[in-house]
Structure formats: structure tokens, C-alpha cells
Amino acid sequence: MRALLAVLGLALAIPAQAATETVGSLDGAPIIDRLDSGDLPAGLTQRFWFRAGASPVGQPWLVPVVVIKGAAPGPRLLLTAGIHGDELNGIAVLHRLAETIDPSRLAGTLVMVPGLNPPGLMQSSRGFTPDWTRSAANLNREMPGKEGGSAVADFAGRLWNRLLRPNADTAVDLHTQSRGTAYMMYVFASSPRTRRMAELVAPDIIKMDKGDKGTVENTLTDDGVPAITLELGRPESFDDVMIARAEAGLTNLMRELKMLPGKVNPPPASLFVANDIAAVRATRAGWARLLLPLGASVKKDQPLAEIRDSFGRLIETVASPVEGRINMIATDPRTDQGSSVARVVWWSTDPACQNGC
Ligand SMILES: [Zn+2]
Numbered sequence: 001m002r003a004l005l006a007v008l009g010l011a012l013a014i015p016a017q018a019a020t021e022t023v024g025s026l027d028g029a030p031i032i033d034r035l036d037s038g039d040l041p042a043g044l045t046q047r048f049w050f051r052a053g054a055s056p057v058g059q060p061w062l063v064p065v066v067v068i069k070g071a072a073p074g075p076r077l078l079l080t081a082g083i084h085g086d087e088l089n090g091i092a093v094l095h096r097l098a099e100t101i102d103p104s105r106l107a108g109t110l111v112m113v114p115g116l117n118p119p120g121l122m123q124s125s126r127g128f129t130p131d132w133t134r135s136a137a138n139l140n141r142e143m144p145g146k147e148g149g150s151a152v153a154d155f156a157g158r159l160w161n162r163l164l165r166p167n168a169d170t171a172v173d174l175h176t177q178s179r180g181t182a183y184m185m186y187v188f189a190s191s192p193r194t195r196r197m198a199e200l201v202a203p204d205i206i207k208m209d210k211g212d213k214g215t216v217e218n219t220l221t222d223d224g225v226p227a228i229t230l231e232l233g234r235p236e237s238f239d240d241v242m243i244a245r246a247e248a249g250l251t252n253l254m255r256e257l258k259m260l261p262g263k264v265n266p267p268p269a270s271l272f273v274a275n276d277i278a279a280v281r282a283t284r285a286g287w288a289r290l291l292l293p294l295g296a297s298v299k300k301d302q303p304l305a306e307i308r309d310s311f312g313r314l315i316e317t318v319a320s321p322v323e324g325r326i327n328m329i330a331t332d333p334r335t336d337q338g339s340s341v342a343r344v345v346w347w348s349t350d351p352a353c354q355n356g357c
Pocket residue numbers: 084087175176
């Protein structure tokens with residue numbers, strides 16, 4: 001009996017194996033191979049470099065992570081940004097939250113990754129481009145990845161298995177539109193639960209959408225973690241208005257999740273919810289001039305853009321194929337034959353389209 005108690009006492013004296021794997025440090029920030037926010041001390045903001053495999057020159061890809069672990073228990077909200085390397089507003093949103101959220105007032109844990117795609121960010125590329133000899137993969141179609149697979153599959157697999165999935169009860173993945181185009185503040189959601197999250201973030205437009213295979217949003221949602229994709233305007237810049245709106249919207253979401261004190265604001269009356277989308281395409285190549293601004297309401301067959309040839313002669317007037325709202329415009333007037341000058345979102349009354357057509 002005494003021997004058994006001694007064994008039990010020894011077992012109790014040994015701390016649980018920490019799931020966070022620290023392998024070194026850089027300028028005071030631990031370098032980790034795995035994060036389990038559960039084993040971090042409460043009431044602290046901590047910064048890490050997550051090692052997500054190696055680049056083609058043998059150096060590690062280091063992904064910045066900020067964990068704000070509240071003094072009180074609560075859910076884990078995962079916020080990610082910069083999976084497309086030219087989409088930057090979300091990074092500034094996470095930087096702001098990292099500076100302003102006081103862990104002593106927070107219940108639960110905020111896990112933030114302000115820059116998921118270092119090679120894309122370095123080259124201002126939407127793709128994952130560690131190596132100029134290969135075509136760039138879309139990291140946001142690679143989840144849950146595969147450790148030991150190709151470079152991008154391995155990178156995605158490490159992110160998914162060791163950082164994103166184990167630290168998320170709810171998630172928001174922050175984007176913008178890509179180079180040459182612009183969005184409004186726009187959220188993709190795929191279920192009643194994620195639609196509610198989207199409403200709390202207070203965008204201009206919500207698009208109910210079945211999504212694409214391999215995105216952070218859809219892979220998490222399919223695995224039981226409600227997630228939305230938040231689009232914040234234009235690429236390759238920090239837009240203070242969008243950044244402030246996203247910060248306010250995410251704060252509102254955290255109030256609903258009981259992570260922060262304060263009253264939950266209802267969705268804005270101007271919010272437009274859509275479940276279908278139509279591309280407005282030029283059939284001729286040339287110089288496009290838009291006739292309506294981003295966010296405008298359009299009627300079916302309403303002219304939306306003029307296409308001119310190299311001499312400035314009008315060669316086509318492009319009209320909207322549906323009635324709805326312009327949620328995306330091309331900001332670059334150079335237009336390929338068949339490419340989109342805008343997209344229009346609308347609501348389909350087909351019952352099968354309730355959560356996206
Ligand atoms: Zn994106």
C-alpha cells in the first residue's frame with residue numbers, strides 16, 4: 001500500500017507533459033514546433049515563432065503567433081491573416097488586437113497568426129512561392145495539408161496539425177481581394193451559426209457559400225470549428241477604415257462569445273445577405289472603365305462597364321446579368337477577354353440555396 005501511494009505521489013509530482021514544443025528562441029520569442037494554448041499561463045500575452053517547415057535554402061519558415069490567454073477560462077478564438085501574401089489589412093487588425101486586448105479582462109484565449117504565408121508575403125504574391133521554378137500553390141486550398149508531403153502540403157500540414165486545429169473553438173480567417181481588384185467588407189459563411197458570427201462582425205455584405213475545398217474556413221467548419229472568412233477591401237495596403245471596422249466587429253464577436261465584457265451590438269440595418277454570385281465578364285479585351293462604384297445596387301441588364309480598344313474607341317458595354325449589389329470590382333483597367341470587371345451578389349429564393357447555391 002505504501003509503495004502504491006509512493007508511486008501515485010511520484011506520478012502526481014510529475015507535471016503533465018507540455019504539449020507546446022519549444023525548440024529555441026529568437027530575440028526573446030520562443031520558437032515552437034507545436035502550440036497548445038492550454039498549457040500556457042493565464043493572464044498573459046505571449047509571442048512565438050512557429051516553425052512551419054523549411055524553405056528551399058534550408059532555413060526554417062517562421063510564422064508569428066500571438067496568444068492572449070485571459071485571466072478567466074473561456075473559449076479559444078483563432079484569428080489568422082495573410083494566407084494570401086498580398087492581402088494585408090488583416091495583419092494590421094491582429095497587430096491592433098495584440099496591443100489593445102488586456103488579458104486581465106479576457107475570458108478564454110485569443111490565438112492570432114498575423115502572417116500565415118511568409119514566402120507569399122515577401123513576394124506580395126497570393127500564392128505560396130518559396131521557389132521560382134514551380135508554379136505558386138494556393139495555400140488556402142491546401143488544408144489540412146500533409147506533413148512529409150510536398151513543400152506546400154507539409155507547410156499546410158504543420159500549420160493545421162500543430163497550430164491551427166488544436167487551438168480553435170471558433171475561427172475567423174482574414175483576407176482582402178487580390179491584386180488588381182477590390183472588395184467591400186465582406187464575409188463568407190456556410191451555416192446558420194457562422195452566419196450569426198458574420199452578422200456580429202458587421203460587414204457590408206455576407207455571402208452564404210458552400211466554400212472551396214482546402215480553405216482554412218471550410219476545413220475548420222467541416223471539422224466542427226465554426227469559422228468565417230472576413231474580406232477587408234483592397235490588397236497591398238493598410239486601410240485604416242477597414243482595419244478599424246474589423247477590430248470593432250471582432251470585438252463584438254468576442255462579446256457574444258463572452259470573452260470580453262460589454263453589450264453585443266446588433267447587425268447593421270444596411271447589411272446585405274446574399275447566397276449567389278454572378279461574374280460580370282468582358283467578352284472583348286481592352287481598357288475597362290466602370291460606370292458604377294463598388295457597393296452600388298444594380299438592376300439586371302444595367303450597364304456596368306465600358307471596354308475601349310487601344311485607340312479609345314468603345315467596343316463593348318458590359319451589363320449585369322442579375323439584380324443585386326456590386327461586391328467586387330477590378331481596379332486595374334487592363335482587361336483580358338473573358339475576365340471579370342465586377343461581381344454582383346444576390347439572394348436566390350431557391351430553398352436549396354439557404355446556405356449558399
Ligand atoms: Zn485571400
